[in-house]
Amino acid sequence: MSVIDSRRILIVDDNRAIHEDFRKILSSPEADERLQDLEDDLFGETPSARHTSIDFRLDSAYQGSEALMLVQQAVSEGQHYSVAFIDMRMPPGWDGLETIERLWAIDPEIQMVICSAYSDHDWADIVRRLGRTDNLLVLKKPFDVIEVLQCAHALASKWRNERALREQVDSLEKDITDRTQGLEAANKQLRHLATHDSLTGLPNRVLLDDRMSQAIVHAERAGEGFAVCVLDLDRLAAALKKLSFRERVALLAGLERLAMVAPKVSSSGSVFSAARLKPAASQSGRLRPGVPTHRDP
Numbered sequence: 001m002s003v004i005d006s007r008r009i010l011i012v013d014d015n016r017a018i019h020e021d022f023r024k025i026l027s028s029p030e031a032d033e034r035l036q037d038l039e040d041d042l043f044g045e046t047p048s049a050r051h052t053s054i055d056f057r058l059d060s061a062y063q064g065s066e067a068l069m070l071v072q073q074a075v076s077e078g079q080h081y082s083v084a085f086i087d088m089r090m091p092p093g094w095d096g097l098e099t100i101e102r103l104w105a106i107d108p109e110i111q112m113v114i115c116s117a118y119s120d121h122d123w124a125d126i127v128r129r130l131g132r133t134d135n136l137l138v139l140k141k142p143f144d145v146i147e148v149l150q151c152a153h154a155l156a157s158k159w160r161n162e163r164a165l166r167e168q169v170d171s172l173e174k175d176i177t178d179r180t181q182g183l184e185a186a187n188k189q190l191r192h193l194a195t196h197d198s199l200t201g202l203p204n205r206v207l208l209d210d211r212m213s214q215a216i217v218h219a220e221r222a223g224e225g226f227a228v229c230v231l232d233l234d235r236l237a238a239a240l241k242k243l244s245f246r247e248r249v250a251l252l253a254g255l256e257r258l259a260m261v262a263p264k265v266s267s268s269g270s271v272f273s274a275a276r277l278k279p280a281a282s283q284s285g286r287l288r289p290g291v292p293t294h295r296d297p
Contacts, residue, residue, distance in 0.1 A: 006082040006160035007057045008074065009152060012067040012099060013087035013115070019060045022085065025148045026056045056152060063090055064099030071106050081110050082159035083152060085139070088116035097121065097129050100136075109162070110135070111155035117141035201252070 011022045059081075061067035067084070074081055084103065088096035100112050112135060114126070121129070123138070130136060137151060195207035203211075215226045240248050 005079065006156040006163075007055060008079060008081045009056050009058050009156070010061060010067060010070060010081045010084040010110075011058060012061045012064065012084060012090070012096075014062050014090040014093075015087070016062070018087070018115075019062075022148070023058055025145050026058060026152055056156075064094030064096075064102065067099060068102050068106065071103050071110070075107050080107055083111045083113065083155045085113045085115050085148075085151075088114055088118065088120055095120075097126065100130060104130075108135075109159065111159050112136045113151050113155070114138045115141055115143070 009026065011019050013019060059070055061070055067086075071081060071084075084100075086096045086099055086103075090096070090099070094102070096114055096116065100114070103110060103112075114136070116138075117140065126136070126138075137155070139147060139151060195203060195210075197204045212228075218224075219226045240251070243251065
């Protein structure tokens with residue numbers, strides 16, 4: 001599993017002073033200490049048990065269009081933003097909702113935080129515009145340092161955990177696909193071995209019986225007959241041993257060509273199968289009664 005970097009945060013606000021405030025909050029060791037103190041009060045942790053703070057990497061955009069370019073670049077480089085703090089009013093460009101819509105169109109996994117001191121849109125309006133999602137929070141201005149820290153830490157961790165889970169699921173799906181393909185290939189090979197002669201590679205009695213059954217059914221339905229041609233090659237294995245390697249290859253290639261030519265000379269709708277029958281199998285009595293047979297002298 002790849003290392004997931006959840007430290008990248010995007011600040012989108014037309015007020016440069018707000019960007020400085022975010023940098024002081026998210027990049028200040030003192031602010032992180034305040035969050036640690038709050039966690040200690042809530043969970044009773046001792047100072048020795050405190051975890052290492054996240055070293056957030058902050059990027060600034062002063063208009064929605066600028067934020068869109070930064071997100072596009074981050075996605076192309078594979079260095080996604082985990083959290084974006086978006087101001088609601090950013091004249092003369094897009095407002096916060098339009099900015100979020102455009103950013104989610106490029107990277108729908110970003111955790112969004114709407115920051116506004118005004119009530120331009122109530123929650124119902126936001127839901128109608130953006131849909132119901134758990135990737136969106138609203139943070140009222142002026143916000144408290146602890147609120148910003150909690151949002152940044154919680155949402156960055158949420159983003160990281162979701163990415164890790166998604167990668168694990170993708171890995172499991174790939175393993176299942178690979179194993180399924182392997183099983184299908186093995187089954188295909190087993191079916192071929194079960195229906196083909198190991199020496200010549202031609203269809204054996206099992207496949208011939210199947211083709212014969214199909215031919216009989218087809219002939220009965222169409223009111224037609226069919227023919228069976230048997231080429232008797234006695235002691236083929238013994239004969240092959242007396243031949244050179246090149247001669248054996250030529251003989252088996254000829255048998256294979258015979259099997260390949262057969263479908264070309266068969267009539268439409270007929271069933272043809274060239275097969276190798278072992279000596280004990282060459283019994284015409286296996287044909288169904290009533291079907292005429294002929295054996296060459």
